[in-house]
Amino acid sequence: MRCSIIVVMPYLFETDEHTQLRETARRFSQKHIAPHAHAWEEANEFPRELYREAAEAGLLGVSYPEDYGGAGGDITHALVASEEMVLAGRSVGTCVGLGSHGIALPPIVRLGSDEQKARFVTPVLRGEKISALAITEPWAGSDVARIRTKAVRDGSHYVVDGSKTFITSGCRADLVTVAVRTGGEGHGGISLLVVERGTEGFSVSKKLAKTGWWASDTAELSFEGCRVPVENLIGEENSGFLAIMLNFATERLFLAGQCVAIAELAYRESVSYARDRHAFGRSIMGHQVIRHKLADMVTKLAAARALVSECAVRHVRGEQVPGLAAMTKNAATDMCSFVVDQAVQIHGGSGYMREVLVERLYRDARLYPIGGGTREIMNEIIAKTEGY
Numbered sequence: 001m002r003c004s005i006i007v008v009m010p011y012l013f014e015t016d017e018h019t020q021l022r023e024t025a026r027r028f029s030q031k032h033i034a035p036h037a038h039a040w041e042e043a044n045e046f047p048r049e050l051y052r053e054a055a056e057a058g059l060l061g062v063s064y065p066e067d068y069g070g071a072g073g074d075i076t077h078a079l080v081a082s083e084e085m086v087l088a089g090r091s092v093g094t095c096v097g098l099g100s101h102g103i104a105l106p107p108i109v110r111l112g113s114d115e116q117k118a119r120f121v122t123p124v125l126r127g128e129k130i131s132a133l134a135i136t137e138p139w140a141g142s143d144v145a146r147i148r149t150k151a152v153r154d155g156s157h158y159v160v161d162g163s164k165t166f167i168t169s170g171c172r173a174d175l176v177t178v179a180v181r182t183g184g185e186g187h188g189g190i191s192l193l194v195v196e197r198g199t200e201g202f203s204v205s206k207k208l209a210k211t212g213w214w215a216s217d218t219a220e221l222s223f224e225g226c227r228v229p230v231e232n233l234i235g236e237e238n239s240g241f242l243a244i245m246l247n248f249a250t251e252r253l254f255l256a257g258q259c260v261a262i263a264e265l266a267y268r269e270s271v272s273y274a275r276d277r278h279a280f281g282r283s284i285m286g287h288q289v290i291r292h293k294l295a296d297m298v299t300k301l302a303a304a305r306a307l308v309s310e311c312a313v314r315h316v317r318g319e320q321v322p323g324l325a326a327m328t329k330n331a332a333t334d335m336c337s338f339v340v341d342q343a344v345q346i347h348g349g350s351g352y353m354r355e356v357l358v359e360r361l362y363r364d365a366r367l368y369p370i371g372g373g374t375r376e377i378m379n380e381i382i383a384k385t386e387g388y
């Protein structure tokens with residue numbers, strides 16, 4: 001088999017450490033995820049035990065400080081581990097479910113006290129607890145400053161009332177980092193509270209059915225007179241909005257990396273299918289139109305990958321790059337939507353069938369121009385940072 005430049009090309013930032021991490025993530029995912037990928041996606045769930053297994057392999061702690069049970073490293077390590085898990089595990093839903101702590105924990109790591117980090121971060125990185133981030137509400141998604149879920153101080157507790165929706169891992173999370181309104185209207189009145197499973201007044205009101213990412217659960221959460229101890233406030237009261245925005249910048253880069261991984265998987269599947277499938281007396285790879293489709297797919301993939309690399313390196317250098325992160329997310333989601341669509345086309349009727357991987361990737365990819373900030377909101381950020 002000939003070598004594809006994309007399939008063998010590591011990110012430019014990669015060191016021997018990243019190579020070893022790739023190997024670990026690949027071995028783990030081939031053994032623990034791939035054999036069950038289709039069944040778990042169809043079942044809309046994967047076993048809870050997988051969190052502990054991933055933690056034992058050192059994968060849940062990637063990019064988290066060693067002081068709190070993390071494996072060290074930075075976003076470049078997280079990108080590499082996530083890419084290999086998607087490529088070798090072949091279940092995007094499982095990977096995003098397993099990775100929901102990637103958005104739930106960073107505000108706690110950034111702003112939490114040592115005691116909060118030991119209570120909330122360590123058990124999640126050990127795979128003992130599951131965490132989720134709850135910002136979106138039925139009436140406020142892109143417009144985070146309009147969230148209504150209220151937290152009113154009552155002695156040593158906050159009393160929380162409201163609801164959240166579209167929350168990844170929300171159905172089985174043991175702790176949820178929740179954006180609440182503790183102050184007046186707008187972005188200045190928002191705080192972050194950790195709400196633990198079992199707290200009276202906190203419940204999962206609905207498990208939501210969705211287009212893709214089937215193996216991960218997505219929930220609607222309800223808070224009714226839910227009493228949360230003040231010790232669970234993360235950072236200063238009314239300072240949550242900035243923490244949410246900082247979280248978004250990293251999440252967007254990470255989502256862009258997932259798009260690259262999904263597209264890479266769809267591309268590999270398509271090359272292999274085009275070699276094996278015959279029509280009109282030759283493999284369909286023998287038709288120039290198919291070869292050109294693949295050439296377009298891999299070219300766009302390489303371009304998006306380069307942007308992810310650029311953005312990651314700047315991020316690690318400590319540069320604030322919200323505009324570049326937004327560009328990277330849009331470039332990667334556009335590329336991924338194109339690649340999975342072409343992959344289905346190359347697979348013909350098979351590409352429309354449930355047991356064929358590219359059919360699932362096509363559905364999984366639809367989330368990326370929506371989640372973590374929509375394509376339109378990314379363009380707003382780009383326009384703002386470009387100064388027009």
Ligand SMILES: Cc1cc2nc3c(=O)[nH]c(=O)nc-3n(C[C@H](O)[C@H](O)[C@H](O)COP(=O)(O)OP(=O)(O)OC[C@H]3O[C@@H](n4cnc5c(N)ncnc54)[C@H](O)[C@@H]3O)c2cc1C
Nearest residue numbers: 133134135136140141142166167168370371372373374376
């Ligand atoms: C599978 C899935 C998992 C998710 N996981 C989580 C999670 O774990 N935690 C969490 O908090 N949220 C989560 N979300 C929510 C996600 O972040 C939101 O769906 C997203 O931010 C968009 O918000 P919205 O759905 O309310 O759309 P809206 O904000 O209502 O937007 C609707 C449309 O209007 C457009 N629009 C809005 N404002 C503007 C504007 N100013 N200019 C131009 N166009 C605009 C949008 O781009 C979009 O096309 C998840 C969503 C999904 C689907």
